[in-house]
Amino acid sequence: MATNSIKLLTGNSHPQLAKLVADRLGIELAKTMSLNYSNQETSVTIGESVRDEDVFILQSTAPGDINDGLMELLIMINACKTASARRITAVIPNFPYARQDKKDKSRAPISAKLIANMLQTAGCNHVITMDLHASQIQGFFNVPVDNLYAEPSTLRWIRENLEVKDCVVVSPDAGGAKRATSIADRLDLGFALIHKERARPNEVSRMVLVGDVENKIAILVDDMADTCGTLVKAAETVMAHKAREVVAIVTHGILSGNAIETLNKSKLSRVVVTNTVPLLDKQERCEVLKVMDISPTLAEAIRRTHNGESVSFLFTHAPTD
Amino acid sequence: MVRNIVVLGGNSHPQLVDTISNILGVPPCNRILSKFSVGESRLEIKDSVRGKDVYIIQSGGGKVNDNFVDLCIMISACKTGSAKRVTAVLPLFPYSRQPDLPYNKVGAPLSKAPTDVNRGDFTFESRPPTPGPGQPQSQSLTNGNGNGMEGLQKKLGKASLEQQNGTTYTNGITPPRRSDTLDSSSSVTGRGRGSSSSSASAPPFTTHDYENPTMLKEAGKIFQAKPGYKQWVAQAGTLVADLLTCAGADHIITMDLHDPQYQGFFDIPVDNLYGKALLKRYIQTKIPDFKDAVIVSPDAGGAKRATAIADDLNVDFALIHKERRPTRITDRQNATMMLVGEVAGKVTILVDDLADTSNTITRAAKLLKKEGATKVYALLTHGVFSGDAIARINASALDKVVVTNSVPQDEHKRLCPKLEVLEVGTVFAEAIRRVHHGESISALFWE
Numbered sequence: 001m002a003t004n005s006i007k008l009l010t011g012n013s014h015p016q017l018a019k020l021v022a023d024r025l026g027i028e029l030a031k032t033m034s035l036n037y038s039n040q041e042t043s044v045t046i047g048e049s050v051r052d053e054d055v056f057i058l059q060s061t062a063p064g065d066i067n068d069g070l071m072e073l074l075i076m077i078n079a080c081k082t083a084s085a086r087r088i089t090a091v092i093p094n095f096p097y098a099r100q101d102k103k104d105k106s107r108a109p110i111s112a113k114l115i116a117n118m119l120q121t122a123g124c125n126h127v128i129t130m131d132l133h134a135s136q137i138q139g140f141f142n143v144p145v146d147n148l149y150a151e152p153s154t155l156r157w158i159r160e161n162l163e164v165k166d167c168v169v170v171s172p173d174a175g176g177a178k179r180a181t182s183i184a185d186r187l188d189l190g191f192a193l194i195h196k197e198r199a200r201p202n203e204v205s206r207m208v209l210v211g212d213v214e215n216k217i218a219i220l221v222d223d224m225a226d227t228c229g230t231l232v233k234a235a236e237t238v239m240a241h242k243a244r245e246v247v248a249i250v251t252h253g254i255l256s257g258n259a260i261e262t263l264n265k266s267k268l269s270r271v272v273v274t275n276t277v278p279l280l281d282k283q284e285r286c287e288v289l290k291v292m293d294i295s296p297t298l299a300e301a302i303r304r305t306h307n308g309e310s311v312s313f314l315f316t317h318a319p320t321d
Numbered sequence: 322m323v324r325n326i327v328v329l330g331g332n333s334h335p336q337l338v339d340t341i342s343n344i345l346g347v348p349p350c351n352r353i354l355s356k357f358s359v360g361e362s363r364l365e366i367k368d369s370v371r372g373k374d375v376y377i378i379q380s381g382g383g384k385v386n387d388n389f390v391d392l393c394i395m396i397s398a399c400k401t402g403s404a405k406r407v408t409a410v411l412p413l414f415p416y417s418r419q420p421d422l423p424y425n426k427v428g429a430p431l432s433k434a435p436t437d438v439n440r441g442d443f444t445f446e447s448r449p450p451t452p453g454p455g456q457p458q459s460q461s462l463t464n465g466n467g468n469g470m471e472g473l474q475k476k477l478g479k480a481s482l483e484q485q486n487g488t489t490y491t492n493g494i495t496p497p498r499r500s501d502t503l504d505s506s507s508s509v510t511g512r513g514r515g516s517s518s519s520s521a522s523a524p525p526f527t528t529h530d531y532e533n534p535t536m537l538k539e540a541g542k543i544f545q546a547k548p549g550y551k552q553w554v555a556q557a558g559t560l561v562a563d564l565l566t567c568a569g570a571d572h573i574i575t576m577d578l579h580d581p582q583y584q585g586f587f588d589i590p591v592d593n594l595y596g597k598a599l600l601k602r603y604i605q606t607k608i609p610d611f612k613d614a615v616i617v618s619p620d621a622g623g624a625k626r627a628t629a630i631a632d633d634l635n636v637d638f639a640l641i642h643k644e645r646r647p648t649r650i651t652d653r654q655n656a657t658m659m660l661v662g663e664v665a666g667k668v669t670i671l672v673d674d675l676a677d678t679s680n681t682i683t684r685a686a687k688l689l690k691k692e693g694a695t696k697v698y699a700l701l702t703h704g705v706f707s708g709d710a711i712a713r714i715n716a717s718a719l720d721k722v723v724v725t726n727s728v729p730q731d732e733h734k735r736l737c738p739k740l741e742v743l744e745v746g747t748v749f750a751e752a753i754r755r756v757h758h759g760e761s762i763s764a765l766f767w768e
Contacts, residue, residue, distance in 0.1 A: 031547055038708035039677050041384045041416055044555035047546035066360040067390040074564065079555030097361050107366035109398035114568060118393065121567040122560055227358055257358035 003061045004086060006306050009046070011076060013069040014060035014278045017093070020295035021058060025303060034072050043070065046083060054306050055085040056128075058298075061096045062278050063256040068172050070096055070115065074122040081123030089126040089305060091120055091275035091298060094224075094252045098133035101140075116140035122293045129224045130276055130294070131251040140163060146311050148301055150274050151179075152250040153292050153316035155186055158219065162247065168192055168216040170209075172234035180221045192218070194234050208235045218243040224252035225273065228259040232266040239267045252276050253289070260286045296321060326757055327370050327404070329395060332381030333388040337412065338378050340746030345754060350375075354391060362391050376574075376753050377407065381415030382705055382728030389415050389561070393568035400569030408572040408756060409565055410749060413703045416557040417579040418675070457580040529697050534569035562586035574752055576727055576745070577626075577674045577702040592762050594752055596674075596702035596725055599743045601630055603723055604670060604751070606696065614668040615639050615694075619685040627672040639664055642686050652703060658688050665693030675703040676724070679710040683717035690718040703727050711736045 009030045010018035022029045031047030057080070059073040073090065080088050093133040100111035119127065120143060127145045132138065138145040158164060168190045171180035174311070177193055184191040192211025218238040225231055225248070235246045246268055253273025257262075263286050265269055273279070274294040283289050304311050329336030329350040342349045346612055350700040351367035351590040377399070379392040390408060399407045546552040558580075565573065572588060584591045604611050615637045618627035624640055631638040639662025669689045676682050676699070697719050703725030706714075714722055714737055722737070724730060725745040734740050748765070755762055 013350075031545065033552075039705045040383070040707070042386060042557075044548075046553040046555070048550050049547075050553075053715065061359070063358075064360040067362065067384075067386045070390060071386040074560060075555045075557050078560040079553060079556070082556065082559075083553050100361070103401060107370060107398055107402035109364050109394045110401060111362070111364075111394050111397070114393060114397040117567045118564050121563045254359050256360070 004052060004054055006302065007048075007050050007055045007085075008302070009050075009055060009057045009076060009080070011057070011059040011069060011072040013062040013065070013072070014058070014093075016278065017060060017113075017275055017295055017298075018058045020275075020293065021091075021299045021302065024299035032076070034076065036068070040077055044071050044072065046076075046079055050080050050083050050085045052084065052086045054087050054089075055080045056089045056091050056302050056306075058091040058093075060092070060277055061094050061254075063254055067094050070118075074118055077119065077122040077124050077239050081182070087125045088123055089128060089302070090124045091128045091302065093130045093274075093294070093298065094151060094254070095132055095137065096130045098137060101134050101137055112137050113140045125287070126305065128298070128305065130274075130298075146301060146305070148297055148311075149315055150254055150276075150292070150294055150297070151183060151186075152314070152316060153274065153294055153297065154183065154221070154249050154251075154272075155238065156318055157249065157292055158183075158187065162217060162219070166217050166244070167219050168211070168213050168243075170194060170211070170218045170220050170234065170238055171197070172220050172222050172230050176222050179223060183219075183221055190216070192238075193283055194237055196230065196233070203251055207233050209237050209241050212239050213238050213243040215244050216241065218246045220246065220248040220250075220268075222248070222250050224254055225250040225259065225271070226254045227257045228255065228262045231268065231271070232262050235267045245269050248272065253282075253291075255279070260289075261290060323754060323757060325373055325376045326753075327368065327373045327399075328753075329370075329375055329377045329399065331377065331388060331391050331395065333383050333391075334378065334380040334412070334726075336729060336731070337380070337726060337746050337749070341376075341378060341410075341750045343751065344747060344750035352395075354395070362387070362394055364391070364394050364398055366395075366398055366402060370399050370402045372403065372405050374408055374757050375399045375404040376408045376757075378410045378412075378749075380728050381411060381417070383573075384691040385415045389564075390639045393564060396568040396570050397400065408567055408753075410574045410753065411569040412576050412725075412745060412749065413675075413705070414561075414575045414578055414583070417560045418581060419556050419558050419580065436516065469470070479673060558583060559586045572756065574749065576725075576748070579674055592752060592756065594748055595766055596727075596745070596748075597626070597630060597633075598766060599725060599745065599748065600672065600700045600702070600723070601633060603700065603743060604630070604634060608670065609666065609732070610668065611670075612636060614670050615662065615664050617641060617662070617664065617669050617671050617672050617685065617689065618672050619643070619681045625674050626674060630672055637667075638662065639669070641688060643681065658684060660688055660692055664689055668695060668696045669694040669698070671697065671699040671719075673699070673701050675705060676701045676709050676710065676722075677705045679706060679713050679717075682722075683713050683719060686718040696720045698723065701725075704730060704733060706733050714739060 006027055007030045008022050008027060009032050012034055018029055034042060034044040036042055057076050059069055061069055077088055077090060097111040097115050100109060103110055125143055127141060127143060130148045131150050132147050135147055138147055164187055169184040170181045170192045171177045172194050173196050181191055190211060192213050195208045197206050219230060220234055231248050237248050247270045249269050249272045251274050254277050260282055268288055270290055271288050272290045272292060274292045276294060283291060297314055299321045301311055301314055323345050327350050328342045328347055329352060332354055338349050353365040355363050357363050377392060377395050379388055396407050398408060422584055571589060573591040577596045578593050584593060608614060616627050616631040617639045618624045619641050620643045628638055639660060642659040642661060671682055671685055682699045689697050697721050699722045701724045705728060711733055719739060721741060722739050723741045723743060725743045727745050730742045734742055751765060752762055
């Protein structure tokens with residue numbers, strides 16, 4: 001009679017986070033090796049038995065190699081499936097292609113749906129992710145999707161690091177209004193919104209602020225910071241409306257392209273991101289960048305999923321360190 | 322001019338897309354295919370595909386994963402854009418070579434436990450341990466009626482014996498349990514080849530053509546299977562087939578699949594075109610006195626492909642048998658290749674479906690020259706030439722390498738004067754035309 005235990009596997013995209021989660025769970029990472037052949041095909045080798053085990057595969061998205069990471073994850077899932085794992089859970093803190101979730105133009109691909117289909121085809125039985133760009137992406141799957149929130153960690157960070165009563169929560173775009181109002185409600189704070197007109201992707205044009213930020217600490221809240229164009233423009237808009245200070249709290253710090261340079265030149269006094277995406281040396285290159293560790297939340301979600309306990313507790317509470 | 326057809330090209334091989342759309346007389350579909358700064362692929366299809374028969378051309382070379390994900394996104398976008406039928410045209414099929422089962426240094430895949438035992442592997446677990454290499458075989462399991470307690474005592478007794486033996490062998494120095502370097506593994510050879518030490522130095526995997534020793538050594542340093550477990554190498558073949566189907570492909574056109582069985586991984590029609598006709602024509606027109614030449618297959622797997630050509634041309638055939646097991650004498654690599662057949666004083670033509678690192682064909686050429694071949698040609702359908710393949714070919718005994726342009730060859734051709742490229746676009750254009758009109762594809766391969 002074999003015991004059914006947690007096996008945590010990881011790809012090459014974010015080994016540090018995997019290590020943190022494994023430490024938190026008190027287990028060792030499963031021995032795997034994934035590398036690229038010289039013809040750039042990905043090869044995955046699993047060095048221990050996963051037969052009848054509860055397999056969790058953690059794979060984030062390293063900026064630049066999204067597709068490599070994706071294929072690695074798919075191959076890894078499939079390898080576990082063919083190796084008779086009992087259940088395979090993909091832990092994808094930052095869901096790739098989450099922004100391509102609708103047919104906004106004729107013949108535009110709904111890549112998020114494609115990724116969902118691919119994950120299921122590969123043999124994934126369960127998905128754990130965090131702060132999906134649009135929570136409707138959960139509906140793209142026919143398997144359970146646990147969409148965790150970084151919000152409890154965010155709230156704690158605000159309470160510990162900022163003068164709460166002087167703050168105002170600002171959503172840098174209309175899409176994130178819900179996320180921002182939720183935080184504002186929890187902290188019993190005022191709320192403001194920036195309306196932006198987007199010309200082309202990764203570029204931002206005119207911005208209009210709705211609400212009062214005068215003499216307050218403005219907290220910009222968003223789900224991801226990519227090139228940071230939006231954030232920086234929003235910070236300028238907020239400062240132009242006489243805010244005392246502007247802080248950004250973002251779940252996924254993708255920070256691609258010239259994001260670091262943009263942030264360094266910006267009016268943001270602090271940019272807080274979680275470690276869902278590998279930050280590499282970005283923290284050294286950017287003084288305003290602060291990191292919240294969300295590995296306890298992921299680890300707890302994995303533990304609860306494995307034991308068949310409710311995960312919804314984590315939607316409102318962040319596990320303490 | 323073919324009507325109601327859309328030729329959509331990926332980024333992997335623009336030249337082939339042009340050739341095919343020129344032959345078919347339709348302009349390639351206007352699209353934007355680039356990347357966002359994060360690295361996510363971005364696709365916009367400008368022309369309508371509604372009700373059209375769409376052919377998406379994307380080869381498997383270059384950045385394989387990017388190209389493959391791009392392909393899936395293109396298929397999916399056409400499907401959601403109401404295309405009538407989406408056909409994926411993959412001149413070189415990605416992930417078509419399945420990695421072979423890894424061999425253990427001691428021999429073929431392990432089937433029974435080695436006699437020596439790793440100390441420190443014993444745990445007092447309530448469940449019986451799985452018998453396997455590196456773990457003592459449980460007495461109760463082998464006998465069927467054994468007493469668990471007795472078995473444990475035997476095990477412990479054996480372990481302490483082994484411990485003593487171990488210490489005497491290495492003169493008081495306890496050998497490291499997991500030895501990562503060759504030096505430490507040679508220091509424990511006295512007590513026999515333990516499974517953990519040998520798996521550290523044995524290659525973690527071998528694939529056809531994939532024998533780059535430096536890379537294997539690197540991999541061996543970071544990776545080691547758990548004692549008692551033979552590592553599980555992912556076989557991506559079925560996955561890739563499933564992913565294409567899941568993206569929405571209705572039909573696949575490809576060429577010279579490495580394994581013909583690959584067709585069986587799909588639930589949709591797969592047209593596997595043959596490069597044979599092109600290669601045969603080359604032999605007949607460009608190789609003088611080809612009637613006296615010998616067709617050589619560089620490994621046993623390709624024997625069928627090579628004999629087919631040899632039979633058609635009615636010429637002699639030889640085969641090189643490649644011993645894949647790692648030998649102890651590392652510097653005499655060629656000792657592991659055996660030639661079956663007569664090549665002395667003849668022109669030899671190596672025929673294979675794919676050259677990646679070119680290790681196989683260059684080594685085969687060396688062997689053929691040693692056996693007295695006057696000239697060595699290599700005819701390949703797919704020339705991936707990754708890593709230092711081009712440099713290796715330039716330095717090798719090969720006189721001429723002929724490939725099709727199933728993957729872009731311009732860069733390779735610039736670097737390698739021995740390389741000759743055959744146009745494959747005509748074959749694909751004709752196949753697309755036939756598939757579109759519902760004509761027979763097999764007629765393409767009749768003489």
